[in-house]
Amino acid sequence: MLKVILVASGKGGTGKTSLTAGVGAALAANGHRVLVIDGDCGLRNLDIVLGMSDRVVYSFADVAGGMVQLADAMARHPVYETLYLLTAPVRLPALSERGMDQLAKQAEQAGFDYLIIDGPAGLPAEMSFLAHIATQAIIVTATDRACVRGAERCARTIEQEYCIQRIRMVLNRVRPRLISRGRSGNIDDAMDEAGLPLLGIVPEDEDLIACGNSGTSIIAAKKHGAARAYQNIARRLDGERVPLMKI
Template sequence: MSGTVITITSGKGGVGKTTTTANLGVALARRGKRVACIDADIGLRNLDVVLGLENRIVYDIVDVVEGRARLRQALIRDKRLPELLMLPAAQTRDKTAVNPQQMLKLASDLKAEFDFVLVDSPAGIEHGFKNAVAPADRVVIVTTPEVSAVRDADRIIGLVEAAEKPKPTLILNRLRPGMVKRGDMLATADVLEILAIDLIGIVPEDETIITSTNRGNPVALDGKSQAGQAFGRIAARLLGEDVPFAVFADTDSVLSRIQKWFRNPNGGGGA
């Protein structure tokens, strides 16, 4: 069998690439798919903490590439989801420790055993980005509805095209429906008009992302939160299902703040 390599990238840092990779990995594994997540951000390892697997790392991607460990030894299996495995980045090396040819080899080895190989790209457009995009069968671009993130996404779309990859699809992350309604945040349609690529998902801003990441339990594990459900829908779309795009409630409205306060009075619901 041959799986699909999906690279998750953005250009700008801090827009949610790692959170997206972790949650799509979880959501696909929950649907019974065998998934390997690769942390391609060498020197700034983070996928491990977001997935809650940081205490189990023995070998990393550079150990595999340089022949000190076999791929099987370096892959860490998620105990909550046995179909989900992660290949951690090296923390003490830099991005030049791996080259695009080595990434292609690694990905082709993983494709033989997994349905999906998700590559978490580092920010930027340099060496690490090129490593992450080299093995991609599909590219997913994560952006937030902010000028800097959208501009960088546009640059990345150009570079993905230049790498002769299929047209990337877009995840619009951290959307705040209340601000969009007031005209104070770029709407989904605005971002799509500017970037001219297809949408594969919208993830609303959700405090649950922070609390779940604090615990090392990605939101898609239980799928109860808005963001967790959004990642579940994106996973379904990646599998070719035709899932309608959700319309999100205005979480900034006075009513929803009151509701939030009643659910969690100590949570500082006013903010």
């Protein structure tokens, strides 16, 4: 059965796109059929991080609006054959819940196991349409208190307004040295402040920045650091019990 996962955050730039690309590639590398959608209307960049800018023509809004079928609109990843991308429209489109339902239905009929939506930061108007089809959410946050507070607010709204019950948190850009010196919030404090179960932690990893710029998959490039963290998260999404990585 198709799992539809919304990746969201309170603040911008917390690592949603990097996580969507990394976890999507990890799930595909583990044999799943994965459709990733860039939900950041007007500010799309998942195609760049996936190295697929030259492959995208249609957006998810074209499919939801009935202008094109999913099978004709989605683009296949150059390395992972079971990973597909549907990009975001360049302008904010008129969306409908019915259109989004049709999109999810087509994804299910096409045999996808996962549909991962790289959502916009915060809670703009289009969020309600993206959240409408989601059955679970991942909130991505840094460990600093302001960011965690934003994550908590975002999670609460997603739960109350869009009725998504399964919401988990990923702590990104975790820097153990700063934590041990007391200069960065620690993992327990972040969990207490957000009141959310932890799906995973991703260490600060400068290779991510280089990979994102060149469109190289971090999963293909290395086995440790953020790549390992994304692999662990993919396995947990799949129901495996995987201990938190030591960083």
